Amino acid sequence: MLLNVLTQAIPSPFFEGLWRHPEDRSAEGYRSLEYWVETARMLEDSCVDALFLADIHGTFNVYRDSFGPALRHAVQAPTLDPAFIIPAAAAATRRLGFAVTYSTTFHEPYSAARMFSTLDHLTNGRIGWNIVTSDMRVARGTGLTKPLSHDDRYERADDFVDLTVKLWEDSWEDGAVVRDREADVFVDAAKVHAVRHTSRFFDVDVPHQVEPSPQRTPVLYQAGASPRGRTFAAKYAEVCFVTLSSFASGREEVSRVRDEAASFGRELKVLHGTGLIVGRDTADVQNKADEYLRWASHEGLATKWCGWSGVDLGAYADDTPLDSIPPENLYSVRKFLGELPAQRELTVGDLREYVAVPRRPNRFGKLMLFGTATQVADRMEEWMERTGVDGFNITPAPVTAGLRDMCELLIPELQRRGLVRTSYPDEEPTLRERYFGAGNRRYTRSKA
Structure with missing residues (x-):
C-alpha cells in the first residue's frame, strides 16, 4: 500500500475552519521551517512514501464577487510557495519523498525544468511534480491577458511536459560530467545537446541548464477529472490521483485509467484521495467528529x-x-x-x-476515512481490494493533531497487517524506485 500525506502551505489546509481547532498549529506553523521540518521527520519515522504539497495560484474571488471571504475565513489563503519548504525538509530527512504542485499555465518549461532538476539534486532523487493546468479565475495576478480554455490549457500542458521531459532526458548524455581537474574539463561538451522544440506555445533551441539529477525527470503526478485530463495522465503521469465515490464506479475508473495508460505503453500507480479522522476508541472517534463539526x-x-x-x-x-x-x-x-x-x-x-x-463523518463515507485504527485499516483494505487502487493520498483533519493520530494510531496498525513498510529499503533510494521498485530510476515515456 502506497501512502502519501497531502497538505498545503496555508493556515487551513483543505478543511475550512479547522485552523481554529485548539490542537491545530497550522495557522502559525505553515510559515515556519521548524513546523515543516518537524512534520517531515514525523512522516519519515512512520515510513510514509511522500509529503505532497498542493498549491493554488491566486486567491478565490467568486463568492460574493470578492476575495474578502477567502481571506476572512482562510480559504486557500494566504499561501506560501511550497517549493521553498522542500530543501529544508529534505535536509532534515533521508528517505521521505516530496511532491509539489506546479502549473503549466502560469510558468515556462525551461524554468520549470531547472527548478525540478535543482530540487531533485537537493533531495538526492526524492522529488515529484504534481502537474496542474490551473483555474484561470483565481490567477489574475499572473499577467495573462487572454484566458485559455479548458482544452487549450491541456494542449499547453501537453506541449509543456513534452518539452521539459526532452530537457531532462535528451539534453545531457550519461557521462557528460567528467570533473577532470587536471585537464580543466568539467563537462564533455560534445555530450550535451541543444533541445530544439517549436510548437504553438514554445520555441526553444537550448541545452538544459542543469546537469542530470538522480532521477533526471521528477516523478510525475496528475489528477485529471475530465476526459482530456485522464488522457493527459495516461500519457505522462506515473502517479494518478482519483477521488472515488463508490466501489463499483471506482473499479471502473481505476481500470479505465490503467487501460488508457497501457495504450501509451506505460504503467501508473493510482492513489485514492481521502480525508482522515482516526481515534483511539469509539468515544474518542465520536468526540473528534463533534470537534470537526464544531470548528468547520x-x-x-x-x-x-x-x-x-x-x-x-x-x-x-x-x-x-x-x-x-x-x-x-x-x-x-x-x-x-x-x-x-x-x-x-x-x-x-x-x-x-x-x-x-458539513456532514457528520461516518465509517462508510466516501470522502473521509473515519473510525478507530482497526476500522480505518479495514476500510482501506476494502477500498484497495474492491477498486484496485495502489494506495492513498491522505489529508488528516485537523492537520497537526490528525497527522499525529495517523502516525501513532493508524500506521502501526497498517504495519502490523503488513500493508505498509516498516523501513525504507536501501535498494530504493529514489522516489520513483519507491513506487516502481529497485532499479526503476528513469522515467518511462509514452510509446504513442
Missing part, C-alpha cells in the same frame, strides 16, 4: 466551492431554481452537481446547504 466554517466551505465551480452562490436568492444558473465550470463540477438528490426541482438554497453544511 460554513462560509469557508461556500467560498471554496464557489471558487472551484465559478458559481457565485451569494448572487442568488435561495429559491432560485438551480437549472436557471448556467454553470461556467469544469467537468468535475458538472458531475458534482449531478450528484445532488433530484426528488424535486433543486434550488440555490439546496445547493448552498449541500456544499456549505
Whole structure:
C-alpha cells in the first residue's frame, strides 16, 4: 500500500475552519521551517512514501464577487510557495519523498525544468511534480491577458511536459560530467545537446541548464477529472490521483485509467484521495467528529466551492431554481452537481446547504476515512481490494493533531497487517524506485 500525506502551505489546509481547532498549529506553523521540518521527520519515522504539497495560484474571488471571504475565513489563503519548504525538509530527512504542485499555465518549461532538476539534486532523487493546468479565475495576478480554455490549457500542458521531459532526458548524455581537474574539463561538451522544440506555445533551441539529477525527470503526478485530463495522465503521469465515490464506479475508473495508460505503453500507480479522522476508541472517534463539526466554517466551505465551480452562490436568492444558473465550470463540477438528490426541482438554497453544511463523518463515507485504527485499516483494505487502487493520498483533519493520530494510531496498525513498510529499503533510494521498485530510476515515456 502506497501512502502519501497531502497538505498545503496555508493556515487551513483543505478543511475550512479547522485552523481554529485548539490542537491545530497550522495557522502559525505553515510559515515556519521548524513546523515543516518537524512534520517531515514525523512522516519519515512512520515510513510514509511522500509529503505532497498542493498549491493554488491566486486567491478565490467568486463568492460574493470578492476575495474578502477567502481571506476572512482562510480559504486557500494566504499561501506560501511550497517549493521553498522542500530543501529544508529534505535536509532534515533521508528517505521521505516530496511532491509539489506546479502549473503549466502560469510558468515556462525551461524554468520549470531547472527548478525540478535543482530540487531533485537537493533531495538526492526524492522529488515529484504534481502537474496542474490551473483555474484561470483565481490567477489574475499572473499577467495573462487572454484566458485559455479548458482544452487549450491541456494542449499547453501537453506541449509543456513534452518539452521539459526532452530537457531532462535528451539534453545531457550519461557521462557528460567528467570533473577532470587536471585537464580543466568539467563537462564533455560534445555530450550535451541543444533541445530544439517549436510548437504553438514554445520555441526553444537550448541545452538544459542543469546537469542530470538522480532521477533526471521528477516523478510525475496528475489528477485529471475530465476526459482530456485522464488522457493527459495516461500519457505522462506515473502517479494518478482519483477521488472515488463508490466501489463499483471506482473499479471502473481505476481500470479505465490503467487501460488508457497501457495504450501509451506505460504503467501508473493510482492513489485514492481521502480525508482522515482516526481515534483511539469509539468515544474518542465520536468526540473528534463533534470537534470537526464544531470548528468547520460554513462560509469557508461556500467560498471554496464557489471558487472551484465559478458559481457565485451569494448572487442568488435561495429559491432560485438551480437549472436557471448556467454553470461556467469544469467537468468535475458538472458531475458534482449531478450528484445532488433530484426528488424535486433543486434550488440555490439546496445547493448552498449541500456544499456549505458539513456532514457528520461516518465509517462508510466516501470522502473521509473515519473510525478507530482497526476500522480505518479495514476500510482501506476494502477500498484497495474492491477498486484496485495502489494506495492513498491522505489529508488528516485537523492537520497537526490528525497527522499525529495517523502516525501513532493508524500506521502501526497498517504495519502490523503488513500493508505498509516498516523501513525504507536501501535498494530504493529514489522516489520513483519507491513506487516502481529497485532499479526503476528513469522515467518511462509514452510509446504513442
